[in-house]
Amino acid sequence: MGFQHQFTATLQWTSQDNLSSVSSTKTYPKTHQILIEGKSILEVSAAKAFKGDPSLYNPEDLLLSSLVSCHMMSYLYICSKHNITVLSYTDTAIALLETSANGSGRFLKVELNPIVVIADKNKVDLASALHEEANKLCFIANSCNFPVLHYPTCRANDLESR
16 A cells, blocks of 8 residues: 655735736736745746746746656666666756647657766666666656656766876
């Protein structure tokens, strides 16, 4: 039997225009706040393509950020189980979103491109292969209905060349 954990977020939004002008134009400001107890307020808007404030995070940014972050943490966990010392981890992830004429949309796929530097050159192949296992553990990837693809690069830190 698994353990259940509850997470709570509070969304706060108010119209910055009066209701009569909002009702007549049928557009609402998209900027809002997400409050999570004990954490900084998160200012969120729609993506620029959807008439949001491009200087703020949007739900699509946050979904992609959640995936890339969760994968890294799962990967680091798996590496620790295999006694692999990870020295650095970077990832430039890409998400592909498709919208329909009716205004709906969905993510088609996410591509993770982790670049990992480890301490032991004899474990590079194993470290590369562990991304698949990390994906199986990733809470966020397990909750998605689209493929999360991995294109990892792994190398060992070459201390002898310094």
